[in-house]
Amino acid sequence: MIHNKSIVELGAGLQTGEFSSVELTHHFIQRIEQLDKDLNAFVSTTPEQALAEAESADQAIKTGQAGPLTGIPIVQKDIFCTRGVKTSCGSKMLDNFISPYDATVVEKLKRAGVVSLGKANMDEFAMGSSNETSFYGPVHNPWDKGRVPGGSSGGSAAAVAARLAVAATGTDTGGSIRQPAAFCGITGLKPTYGRISRFGMIAFASSLDQAGPMTRDAADAALMLQAMAGFDPKDSTCANQPVPDYSATLSDSLEGLKVGLPREYFGEGLDPSVAASVDAAIDLYKRLGAEVIDISLPNSGLAVPTYYVVAPAECSSNLSRFDGVRFGYRCQQPKDLEDLYKRSRGEGFGAEVKRRIMIGTYALSAGYYDAYYLKAQKTRHLISDDFKQAFKTVDVIMGPTTPTPAFGLGEKVDDPVTMYLNDIYTIATNLAGLPGVSIPIEPVSGLPVGLQIIGNYFTEAKLLNVAHRFQQETEWHRLAPEDSRLNP
Amino acid sequence: MSLDHSDITKIAHLARMALDESQVDAYAEDLSNILGLVEQLEAAETDAIEPMSHPLHMAQRLRADAVTEEDCRDENQAVAPSVENGLYLVPRVIE
Numbered sequence: 040m041i042h043n044k045s046i047v048e049l050g051a052g053l054q055t056g057e058f059s060s061v062e063l064t065h066h067f068i069q070r071i072e073q074l075d076k077d078l079n080a081f082v083s084t085t086p087e088q089a090l091a092e093a094e095s096a097d098q099a100i101k102t103g104q105a106g107p108l109t110g111i112p113i114v115q116k117d118i119f120c121t122r123g124v125k126t127s128c129g130s131k132m133l134d135n136f137i138s139p140y141d142a143t144v145v146e147k148l149k150r151a152g153v154v155s156l157g158k159a160n161m162d163e164f165a166m167g168s169s170n171e172t173s174f175y176g177p178v179h180n181p182w183d184k185g186r187v188p189g190g191s192s193g194g195s196a197a198a199v200a201a202r203l204a205v206a207a208t209g210t211d212t213g214g215s216i217r218q219p220a221a222f223c224g225i226t227g228l229k230p231t232y233g234r235i236s237r238f239g240m241i242a243f244a245s246s247l248d249q250a251g252p253m254t255r256d257a258a259d260a261a262l263m264l265q266a267m268a269g270f271d272p273k274d275s276t277c278a279n280q281p282v283p284d285y286s287a288t289l290s291d292s293l294e295g296l297k298v299g300l301p302r303e304y305f306g307e308g309l310d311p312s313v314a315a316s317v318d319a320a321i322d323l324y325k326r327l328g329a330e331v332i333d334i335s336l337p338n339s340g341l342a343v344p345t346y347y348v349v350a351p352a353e354c355s356s357n358l359s360r361f362d363g364v365r366f367g368y369r370c371q372q373p374k375d376l377e378d379l380y381k382r383s384r385g386e387g388f389g390a391e392v393k394r395r396i397m398i399g400t401y402a403l404s405a406g407y408y409d410a411y412y413l414k415a416q417k418t419r420h421l422i423s424d425d426f427k428q429a430f431k432t433v434d435v436i437m438g439p440t441t442p443t444p445a446f447g448l449g450e451k452v453d454d455p456v457t458m459y460l461n462d463i464y465t466i467a468t469n470l471a472g473l474p475g476v477s478i479p480i481e482p483v484s485g486l487p488v489g490l491q492i493i494g495n496y497f498t499e500a501k502l503l504n505v506a507h508r509f510q511q512e513t514e515w516h517r518l519a520p521e522d523s524r525l526n527p
Numbered sequence: 528m529s530l531d532h533s534d535i536t537k538i539a540h541l542a543r544m545a546l547d548e549s550q551v552d553a554y555a556e557d558l559s560n561i562l563g564l565v566e567q568l569e570a571a572e573t574d575a576i577e578p579m580s581h582p583l584h585m586a587q588r589l590r591a592d593a594v595t596e597e598d599c600r601d602e603n604q605a606v607a608p609s610v611e612n613g614l615y616l617v618p619r620v621i622e
Contacts, residue, residue, distance in 0.1 A: 139602040232582040246581055275588055276581070344567045355542060362543075364615050369608035375618050377543070385545030393544060394557055397535070400542040401558070411565065416578030418571050423579060456560050472582020496583070 041066055042202040043519055046111050046259040049205060053100055053110050060100070060110030064093040064154050067112045071156065071203050078179050080188075080197040082117045083125050084157035092154040099152055107262045107286075109152030114204040116195050117158040118165055119145050119250075120239040128241045129163040129173040129191075132361050132368045132387035142239025143271045144208060144250050151266035156204050160194030163389045164358065165215055165243045167191050168461045171452045172391040179448070180222060181520040182486055186445040189219030195253045196223035200487075201520060206263055207253040212244050213346055214440075214465025216251045217477035221440035221489025224479045224518060226506065227253045228260045231497050232472035233278035235264075236271030244353035245276070247346075247469040256516045257478065257506035261285035264499060283500050289507040294328035296505065299433030303339035304464050310443045312483040317439045320480040320490045320509065324437070327508055332433055336425040341418045342467035343459055348402050348415035349470070354392075355399025361387065394455060423471040430495045435505055438464055440477040440489030468493050476502045479515040487518075528562040530555050 041063065044052070052058055068086045075081050089112065096110030120126045120138035122145075127133045141149070149155075162172040170178040170193025178193040180186040181201035188197040192209030196219035199207050209216040211229035220227025228251045235250045242248060252263030265285050271277045300321065305314060325331060363369040363383025370386050373379035388396070402411035429436060442463060451458040468475045473496060477489035490509075494502045510516050530538075535555045539546045546554065600613060609616040 135606075137606055139599060139606065233585075272590065276583075276585070278583065278585075279588075338571070341568060341571055344565045347561055347565055348568070359543075363608060364617055365603075366606045366608075373618050376620050379618055380543040381545040384543060385547075388544070390550075393546070394554065394561070396542050396544060397538045397554065397558060398561055401530075401534075401538050401562075404538070404541060413578055414568050414571075414573060415565075416580055417573035417576040418568050420576050420579040421571065421573070423582070455557055456564050459561075459564065470582075 042070060045255045046108065046205055046262050049111060050107050054105070060093040060096040060154060061090060063110065064089050064112050064156070067156055067204060074201060075203060077184060078181060078197050078201055078203070079176055080160055080178050080194040080201065080203060081114065082127055082129070082158045082160050082175050082194065085124055085155060088124070089154050089156050096152050096154060106151055108148070108266055110154060111205050112154040112156050113148070113206045113208070114156050114159045114195060114198045115145060116192055116208050116210060117161055118210050118241045119208060120241070121145050121155070121158065124158065126158070126241070127174070128165070129161040129175065130388065130392070131174045134174065134368065136367055140239060143236035143273060144240065144267050147266055148208070159192070159198055159207055162191035162193065163392050164241065164354070165191040165210055165212055166354070166391050166395055168214065168218060168458055169452065170194065171448065172389055174389060177448055180445050182224065183445065186447055186486070187222065189222035189445065191215040192219050192253060196220055196225055196227065199223070199225045199253055199255065206255070206259055208250060208267070209253045210240060210248060210250050211469065212247045212350060213469050214462040216253060217440050217465050217475055217489065217491060218462060220253055220477040222445040222487060224482070224487030224515070225253055226256050226260050226476065226478050226516060227251065228264060228476045228499065228502065229468070229474060230264065230268065230499050231278070231474045233276050234474070234497065234499065235267045236274040236277045238271055238273035242357040244350040245357060246353060247350060256510050257476070257503045258286065258289055260476070261289060261503045280497055285500050285503055288500050288504050290511070291504050292328065293324065293505065293508050296324070296329040296435065297433040298324055298329045298331050299334035299429050299436045300331060301334050301336040301339065301429070301436060301438060303336050304438030308442050308463070309439060310483070313439050313441070313443060313488050316481045316483055316488045317490055321437060323509060323512060327512070334429050334433060334436070336429060336467065338418065338421040338425050339467060342422055342470060343463055345415045345418045345422060345470060346466045347398065347459060348411050349419060351395040351399035352402050352412050353399070355396045355403065358392070358396055363387070391455070419470050422467050426471045426473060434501065436493040438491055440464060440491040444483050444486035444488055464491060472496070474499050474502055476506050478506045478509060479518070481515060482518070528566065529559045530562070
């Protein structure tokens with residue numbers, strides 16, 4: 040079926056005229072109409088805009104002006120501002136917000152010729168690991184609708200896995216691309232901090248947030264990253280670094296690749312069946328010529344507690360802009376200005392966002408700053424130094440993306456700390472600012488499992504090469520939830 | 528660190544966020560649990576460690592002091608809850 044094809048395969052079909060972008064777009068619009076009521080992956084759909092974009096794409100193809108993404112239907116995570124289209128960030132606070140401008144990522148992908156099918160559901164303000172904190176209700180995992188898709192980019196991951204879009208954008212502050220990619224059996228890349236502009240991407244924790252592609256496979260991720268990456272004067276933390284050709288090195292040999300396995304990522308808490316699946320993937324890398332080296336990231340245990348100071352502190356500061364005055368939700372009949380601020384925020388934010396704003400406010404308040412925020416900035420340094428040390432001897436680090444496959448809806452939502460520990464293997468890379476990718480490996484009891492590959496700064500091309508070589512040898516990334524091998 | 532009802536009320540005020548009175552105790556419990564997790568940091572030896580505020584240790588970029596933005600006031604105010612003559616309206620601040 041056409042919806043099972045990758046960007047690379049669809050691009051070939053569009054070029055030869057096997058089908059048009061308008062036909063392709065109609066097909067996906069129909070699938071969304073039929074299937075999304077059971078998944079809730081979309082917050083809004085924009086079929087008219089999508090078809091208009093598809094028509095322009097078909098024109099570009101006819102006149103020989105097409106690039107590799109021209110005419111490819113994707114979905115944007117609802118954290119990216121889209122001009123003229125509701126941009127809710129999964130929150131009641133922005134339920135009425137029609138963005139007056141495009142995020143740089145959106146602008147760049149438009150320029151590359153993609154067709155945008157709509158906006159993907161997500162945890163409110165990207166705070167969550169299960170997509171259950173969304174104002175629009177949870178997203179269901181397409182592999183098992185009683186389970187979560189992961190979060191915060193849960194709608195993006197579910198849409199790609201269920202073949203409701205060819206690819207999606209996501210954002211990752213503590214694992215929000217990689218963890219849902221693992222839970223939904225797709226490829227998710229969190230680039231180096233600063234690789235992609237954050238302009239127009241609604242801020243959660245500014246020193247951690249990074250956008251990235253969520254796709255069927257690494258070859259598609261390379262094409263998406265190519266379009267998304269690069270310097271942007273509108274984001275003061277965007278890196279002014281050359282963007283290499285990510286597709287050119289995908290098939291390079293892995294002979295002699297040094298793979299570090301941090302023992303801290305294989306200890307207590309890791310589901311034995313996930314461990315077995317990861318071990319099998321690493322064995323394949325050995326057959327591809329990789330040399331496996333045991334390493335230690337001794338401060339790994341500090342990552343989650345460090346994150347839950349740094350991220351809430353930055354969130355409490357960033358989310359102070361939602362005040363009921365200039366945009367977003369305003370409470371009814373405020374009696375004075377303070378009442379307007381307090382009730383607009385109290386009524387507009389959900390419980391998890393409130394928890395994080397309060398933790399951050401507390402950590403930054405007079406008398407507590409040194410004990411919490413300053414301390415966490417120091418432990419962040421320790422965590423970052425662990426990686427620096429490791430990359431002196433290895434090229435990439437591998438381990439599980441998550442300790443378990445997708446858990447049940449409602450299972451952890453009432454216990455924030457248990458929910459937070461789900462990101463135990465992904466959070467450290469955000470604190471260090473490093474790139475990481477999750478790729479599908481052998482499923483466990485019909486549920487997808489992810490292998491995480493972490494690289495040194497700005498080595499996205501190497502990560503995609505390492506991921507792609509695995510995908511040339513395996514079929515896991517081709518499995519769809521409708522596949523009878525997994526859902527008899 | 529355990530937070531009680533009055534701590535939560537104070538923090539919520541600092542964050543200018545109204546809380547349902549019936550939920551304050553639940554927030555106190557959740558936040559105390561989160562701070563319990565964060566307390567693990569105390570065991571880390573950090574006396575000689577510099578704080579890290581940015582992953583790439585980059586310096587803030589400077590740009591020419593020139594106007595780059597166009598006037599988008601009308602577009603930006605189209606999404607505001609209440610405006611009049613280009614001004615945002617809020618409840619009376621000075622009696």
